[in-house]
Amino acid sequence: xxxxxxxxxxxxxxxxxxxxxxxxxxxxxxxxxxxxxxxxxxxxxxxxxxxxxxxxxxxxxxxxxxxxxxxxxxxxxxxxxxxxxxxxxxxxxxxxxxxxxxxxxxxxxxxxxxxxxxxxxxxxxxxxxxxxxxxxxxxxxxxxxxxxxxxxxxxxxxxxxxxxxxxxxxxxxxxxxxxxxxxxxxxxxxxxxxxxxxxxxxxxxxxxxxxxxxxxxxxxxxxxxxxxxxxxxxxxxxxxxxxxxxxxxxxxxxxxxxxxxxxxxxxxxxxxxxxxxxxxxxxxxxxxxxxxxxxxxxxxxxxxxxxxxxxxxxxxxxxxxxxxxxxxxxxxxxxxxxxxxxxxxxxxxxxxxxxxxxxxxxxxxxxxxxxxxxxxxxxxxxxxxxxxxxxxxxxxxxxxxxxxxxxxxxxxxxxxxxxxxxxxxxxxxxxxxxxxxxxxxxx
Numbered sequence: 001x002x003x004x005x006x007x008x009x010x011x012x013x014x015x016x017x018x019x020x021x022x023x024x025x026x027x028x029x030x031x032x033x034x035x036x037x038x039x040x041x042x043x044x045x046x047x048x049x050x051x052x053x054x055x056x057x058x059x060x061x062x063x064x065x066x067x068x069x070x071x072x073x074x075x076x077x078x079x080x081x082x083x084x085x086x087x088x089x090x091x092x093x094x095x096x097x098x099x100x101x102x103x104x105x106x107x108x109x110x111x112x113x114x115x116x117x118x119x120x121x122x123x124x125x126x127x128x129x130x131x132x133x134x135x136x137x138x139x140x141x142x143x144x145x146x147x148x149x150x151x152x153x154x155x156x157x158x159x160x161x162x163x164x165x166x167x168x169x170x171x172x173x174x175x176x177x178x179x180x181x182x183x184x185x186x187x188x189x190x191x192x193x194x195x196x197x198x199x200x201x202x203x204x205x206x207x208x209x210x211x212x213x214x215x216x217x218x219x220x221x222x223x224x225x226x227x228x229x230x231x232x233x234x235x236x237x238x239x240x241x242x243x244x245x246x247x248x249x250x251x252x253x254x255x256x257x258x259x260x261x262x263x264x265x266x267x268x269x270x271x272x273x274x275x276x277x278x279x280x281x282x283x284x285x286x287x288x289x290x291x292x293x294x295x296x297x298x299x300x301x302x303x304x305x306x307x308x309x310x311x312x313x314x315x316x317x318x319x320x321x322x323x324x325x326x327x328x329x330x331x332x333x334x335x336x337x338x339x340x341x342x343x344x345x346x347x348x349x350x351x352x353x354x355x356x357x358x359x360x361x362x363x364x365x366x367x368x369x370x371x372x373x374x375x376x377x378x379x380x381x382x383x384x385x386x387x388x389x390x391x392x393x394x395x396x397x398x399x400x401x402x403x404x405x406x407x408x409x410x411x412x413x414x415x416x417x418x419x420x421x422x423x424x425x426x427x428x429x430x431x432x433x434x435x436x437x438x439x440x441x442x443x
Contacts, residue, residue, distance in 0.1 A: 068219030097211035
């Protein structure tokens, strides 16, 4: 019998969800399988990769059926939801923040994410103890997330920040009975988990830096807003959720076998060579385990994009999933992610308190060479920066002093009778502002 027919027989009888045969092989196929173990491993991998693509298409179709979004967000949500089923294979996994106007359907979207994500759980009023005791192996969706920026929410905000990266845990003392004696022992809770949040007013900068933001506006599409939520009874959703839960070990094995992050780091180390006198970008291929043609193309595409630092860390897990789903999905993802990053940079330029201050200082050529009181700088900055009473809370001499210091805009400082005076570096402010504008205008 031809090898192609034997391969088809094996594929038809092998159950990827259990790793076992559904029925006995013919004698010829059994002998062929014994002699071609590497080929079988490759076939199993291809089957698992096809599952990523099939399930991704189903998730995207379900999102489009119930939620009205910009086209780019359907792809990002699809990759993120698939990622919840394999997130343990990554060193970090992005938080998801849904910024929604009133009546836009944010609760519906969170319920849908909860229904499709791994062990999804929707909560309305998240408490500290609930978070660290239920985070492990759950996709946590938090609705009505309005008070997260308050001083009272500082602890839980810190925990949510920690949920972004593997290896961070909360420790609490627990009373136990040992040989009849009551003793205190340390109980450790892992915080690393996929987490989606939604509110109207946004999140503060540190948390926002760990989030992929989805903008959800009020829909006028009657074919969607008239649909009632039936996520628990919907046969397509329940079947898909069951299959994803059954196959999550198989899906994880795809990522584990590829060892993508280590090989990405090897690629970067061997691609960028810096001498003492020049700064030259040279592509080489000197890794102990040479990259396949597909891997090299994948890494080169990411390398040629504008993904750097936090943005690279944030989107890398989703790009890996997109790559597994196929070249077309990867190319679409790179275009979408670059667009999202450009929008984010524009928002940061417009909204960042530091950028607003730097812009303000850069225009004060008349202050060049003279000391200015921090109180006077604060008062004048308030005139152009304050738009509402909430902003007045953070514009004070203490914040201005720290902002000038962390941006290295102070040439000299001195204390006199009326308070603290500073000599500002106007040229440095102009340089910093130029850099921010270059980010916005990047290709």
